[in-house]
Amino acid sequence: MNIKNAKKRIxxxxDVLATVAAGDLEARIQSDIEDDFxxxxxxxDLLIDDLTDELKNRKKIQNELEEKLKKIQEQQKTIVQQQEDLMELSSPVTKVWDNILILPVIGTLDSxxxxxMMENLLHKIVETGCTISILDITGVPTVDTQVANHLLKTVSSARLLGAECIISGISPAIAQTIVHLGIDLSSxxxxxxxxxxxxxxxxxxERVAPGHKSDLLYLDDEVE
Amino acid sequence: MDVVKVRQLVRYHAKEIGLGIVDQTRITTAASELFRNMFLYAEGGDVLMDAGIYNDHKAFIITCIDRGPGIEDIEMAMKDGYSTGDGMGYGLPGSKRLVDDFYIESTVNQGTTVRIMKWI
Known part of the structure; x- marks a missing residue:
């Protein structure tokens, strides 16, 4: 084989390698001549075949991962949305009697x-003019110092609006725990x-009612 | 994971290991105080839960390790009503009263390790 021929082959x-490097994976050398080259x-050619397969595989895996990521992001969005919904739903304040509000607390009390919860309660106290509110913590599994602190703050702020707060639903286990923690809930x-x-x-x-009632009567009289 | 999830795990394992409802509540609350401290002051940390024998007692052991700012004065931190944050100051001493064994070790600027145990 002469040098000119060899140079042509090289x-x-x-050329083929440059084409492949540029991104066209269809290019092959496919020489019919049988010699040292x-x-x-x-x-x-074989290497280019392998490379093509590998790239195809990688593309497939990348697509799958992207799809999964998209799914996870969507789920994440749903979770955040549901958490927000739950937050709103889980602090319902209901007027159960003339002068009495109930706020059932279920789950965990974070800040x-x-x-x-506090905003809802205070708002409702002002709105309804109720002077007694019951915070039921039957559904709170763990009362640690932070939860107790939050409860104390809620009760204090309700008191500032002239409403008395009663906390109910303290299980025996939680009662013992509160005492051991050293939290003073005697107020x-x-x-x-x-x-x-x-x-x-x-x-x-009943004790409050007479005054309450006469106020109403007085108002009625005035209207007439 | 947040405080609530780890706390649920503690309660689950305390139940599995055979602790009664009162002891479950105690260890969960004690652990909850420690988790909150890690969360508030050290931006999180590691929690190890294990069952083992300690001083001839079968014990449920929880170890909390953080790499936070550490506690300058452990003696003060263990006193009722003392807090460097805006908490009530009953977290550490209260948690000590709720468990059977309490060990704390802290180096300023390196972190804090607290280990609590409840006999089974």
Whole structure:
């Protein structure tokens, strides 16, 4: 084989490699001549085949991953949305009797949730003019110092608006835990069950009721 | 993971290991105080839960390790009503009263390790 021929073959190989490097994976050397170069040419063709397969595989995996990521991001969005919904839903304040509000607390009291809970309660106290509110914590599994602190703050701020707060639903296990923690809840009226709290609140109401009623009558008279 | 999730895990394992409802509540609350400290002061940390034998007692052991600012004066931190943050100051001493064994070790600027145990 003369040098001119060899140079031509090498140029051909270079061309193909350049084409592949540029992104066109269809290019092959495919030489029909059998000589010393054939082995190298065949090997390069094989390498390009392998590279093509690898790239295809990688593309496929990348697509799958991107799809999964998209799914996860969507789920994440749903979770955040649901958490927000739950936050709103889980702090309902209901007027159950003339002068009595009930706020059942279920789950965990973190700072954010207490904030919403407190706002709801204070808002409702002003709106309804109720003077007794019952915070039922039957559904709170763990009362640690932070939760107790939040409860104390809620009760204090309700008191500033002239409403008395009763905390009910303290289980025996939680009662013992609170004592061991060293938290002083003696400034708050507490009851074991929601029923006890209701009975206490009704009795309080009877005491408040006469004045309350006469106020109403007085207003009625004025209207007439 | 947040405080609530780890706390649920503690309660789950305390139940699995055979602790009664009162002891479950105690260890969960004690652990909750420690988790909150890690969360508030050290931006999180590691929690190890294990069952083992300690001083001839079968024990449920929780170890909390953080690389936070550390506690300058452990003696003060263990006193009721003392807090460097805006908490009530009952976290550490309260948690000590809730468990059977309490060990704390802290180096300023390196971190804090607290280990609590409840006999089974």
């Amino acid at each position: 140029d051909n190989i270079e 054939s082995g190298i040419e065949a090997a390069i 954010q949730r207490t904030q919403i 708050i009226k507490t009851k074991a069950t929601l029923q006890d709290a209701m009975i206490y609140a009704m009795k309080q109401k």
